[in-house]
Amino acid sequence: MARPVWSGTVTFGLVSLPVQMFTATESHTVRFHQLQRGTSDRVRNKRVNERTGEEVPLDEIVKAFDAGDEYVLVEPDELADIAPGRSKTLEISGFVDLKDVEPIFFDKTYYLGPKGKEYAKIYALLEKALAEADRVGIATFVMRNHQYLVAVKAEGGLLTLHTLHWADEIRDPRAEIDDLPEKTEVTARELKMARQLVDTLRIEWKPEDFHDTYQEQVASLIEAKRTGESVEKAAPPAESTNVVDLMDALRASVDRAKNPSKSGGEKGGDDSAAPPTDIRDAAARRRATGTRNRKAPGKSRGATGRKAGDRKASARGRSLDALTKAELYERATDAGVPGRSSMNREELVAALRGARRHKATS
Known part of the structure; x- marks a missing residue:
């Protein structure tokens, strides 16, 4: 108890x-000790007398308020x-x-x-x-x-x-943040598309579906360093969306949310099941190919479906670490991993492992 x-x-x-x-x-943060570099010696904090440099026992410490010209001492019983x-x-x-x-x-x-x-x-x-x-x-x-x-x-x-x-x-946000949009105008078309994206990405609140993937990656880092294995760095963050490409970015985001196993209009390729690293990339590809919301012809869809099926068959039985990002994303889609579209490869691996553990214990 x-x-x-x-x-x-x-x-x-x-x-x-x-x-x-x-x-x-409770917190499940991985906690580290402090060591002096090059040694196995622990570094600890001590309560030390500022004048003499000697350590002071806890029962000899009292609270004091700095009144400027003197210290006002306050005992615990007086506070109570x-x-x-x-x-x-x-x-x-x-x-x-x-x-x-x-x-x-x-x-x-x-x-x-x-x-x-x-x-x-x-x-x-x-x-x-x-x-x-x-x-x-x-x-x-x-x-x-x-x-x-x-x-x-x-x-x-x-x-x-x-x-x-x-x-x-509670801080006043307008006093703390300089660039809050007070009079920024948005078009009805932009607002409609943004609202459509919000509605498309709507999920049920199930807190048990979310896992602290960063702490899992920290644990993986510790294990890799302990066993002498190489450590793969996380992908760099996505670049900011350009205002000029805003509508294309919104449209590409809606398409990707509706069809998470496709990149939004591209034909074939092993990366067709992987989400674009930046929503502007999808918008740029759409402008280059002249495609917007058009669906690929039935023949292409069939070919893409067969390729996706072949990939799933070949990926079955292999460890998560051996899969490509596209294969990991397909598995995350099948497992219903939330937030998968914004994850890098390492985060997808951690999320899938967390989903497996949750399924095993439930």
């Missing part, structure tokens, strides 16, 4: 509910004495519609559980009331010498607590 990171009492009106709070998420509710009360000020809390305010998520079976009924009552009303309770509480603004929410039969950013922590 996980250990609670905080325990206290949730109050709403005259009702009190003792709860325990548990971390809801001034904490609202003595750090053990989470008082719900009121309930707001969930849709009114903008996503930018949400920070971290915790699970709330009743602190004992005798509080199960009060817990269930609050959870069901919030679920039916589709509202969240807004509250503040203190944990580890920090006061938090939080939203208490009903999710899947339990109560969750989401820490929120304070209003003055």
